[in-house]
Amino acid sequence: MTKATATPTSAAAPAPAMPASVNSLSQPLLARLLGRLAEWKLASYSGPQGITIVDAGVAVPGSVAAGIAITEICMGGLGQATLRQGNDADGWPTLVEVHSAQPVLACLASQYAGWSLAASKEEAGGKKFFALGSGPARALAGKEALFDELGYQDQAEAGCLVLEVDRAPPDVAVQKILRDCKLRPEQLTVILTPTSSQAGTTQVVGRVLEVALHKAHVLGFPLASVVAGSGSAPLPAPAPDGIEAMGRTNDAILYGGRVHLTVDADDAAARELAQSLPSANSPDYGRPFAAVFKEYDYDFYQIDPALFAPAEVWVSSLGSGNTWHAGKTDMALLREQWLREA
Template sequence: MAESMNIEAKKITDKMIQDAEKLNIEAFQLENNTTVIDCGVNVAGSIKGGELFAKVCLGGISDVGISIPGDLSDIMAMPAVKVKTDFPALSTLGSQKAGWKISIGDYYAIGSGPAQTHKFINNPIYEMTGYSETADVAVITLEADELPNVEVAEYIASECGVTPENLVIVVAPTSSLVGSIQISARALETGIFKMYEILDFDVTKITYAAGITPITPVDPDGFKAMGKTNDAIIFGGRAYYYIQPDEGECLEELAANLPSSASDKYGESFIELFKQADGDFYKMPKDIFAPAQVIVNDMLTGQMYHTGFIDLERLKKSFEVIEIINKK
């Protein structure tokens, strides 16, 4: 593993800046010399830009790719984002997890990325995985409708203990192509989060992981986009976990409780559940946030547990699919 996720992520952002024109993104510096990379607020963004954004979220230590098409059935095929990692717990819960709610004045954003290794230095995941951050740079991704100003950048830099010129902020709205891609890239994360927070499973036993999720259709309505991007994972995300259990430990119950369909609230769309929680994301049922379909490979016995399913009809309803059948 690389010594620093922030340094690995910065290598990616440096490449994004170098290729900004062909990625349809824009990089600039604020008055305090903080670097901001706009991936969808005032620019169009791109498929490759979304791939790189997701890699930054994962701390630069996981692979992200786009599959075209990503087959969900014989009926519908869509582009899909693929994630594979040899550092499942660290790259997801230690970096990709959207664990930083940023609210400064009228500015609001949800923060992900390796900058969290500075902000949440006491996160048990770092101790569990033996990781410590040594870099004096911080890279953060923001899911936000607006670009940050100097005040926001100063706050983030201060919380991370770095100078403003050593901070890189990468931004994309939910209602953008890059936003759709980076959220669909979170299927693995949701499953690992569920194992850790709800099922009380030692996630350091997950040796490798791979996942694929359809890329949500871009919707200019931010509220609807939020619903569609989460539904993409809940109804269409697929995850494969290679787990090294203890001697005599059975993974069947873990696998059975992992997919989104194991939740009592399964069947309702994200927007419906969001409304029931009075618009508070953190009051929503946590166990619904999981891949639709899960495969667990017991690396001790060689057994494979397959659970959950792709819910094509609910996915099509969420995505507002209009089927046009031409018959001659």
């Protein structure tokens, strides 16, 4: 009997991986949210054109747990968000932590609030409407120049958009969303998260990693080189006043945010990114955000863009194995604004 021998064959090249669909990945998370409305103090109803509206803090209390779930929806199913109990070194009792193995898609193609939606008071039925849409449905519309730079557009058959507003979008805005996303009303869900609510405050603080990615983009760092990221920021109690609430959530990141990025880049690039990222590089650093916002006549676009960044960063180079550190948190500033001793 002769021994059979196998004839070697050339291995086929692996097919290129298809980009993840942030809308498809977020649908199970949305279904989970809709299944826990009572537990998380939310409400759901049929909105303009028959879309699904989830109220996370307008006519219902909402909750921190809902804010954590909404953070993960905002990240297009490509990120994890959790609460962590702070210790003495943290200087605050509760922190939001986020992680992503695909931070560019999670944060910039999905979570970033970059889609401008507006309606005049005539179009909106008596009160002007403005919101910056965030979440995975942005990638269906692809209306921002950022998507051309990322080379990414989703084509899922259902979408979810998050709006930091205290009322449902008017009919004209909903029509635009449906048209641009190429969705039917039953395929669209809009989540309302006013910043003065528990869910709203939580999901904004949960943008700490996204803020770092956006700052890296502004600095011109090649986004394809960012391979992983994590971040944390202290979670304040929501303020009833909208401007103060916005100030608190921004301060949480600018003075309490800590981010670790892993990049496929050499030491020089990693070190330069670490040095350039922290919020302390801005001349507007050092004052509560609400005061800065007021100084610039409540115009975001007048504020130095360098301010919008985490307080402390670590950047690890895959090429060398070295990690570069810059910046520091200022919990004293936050505690002065948020804390009242009993």
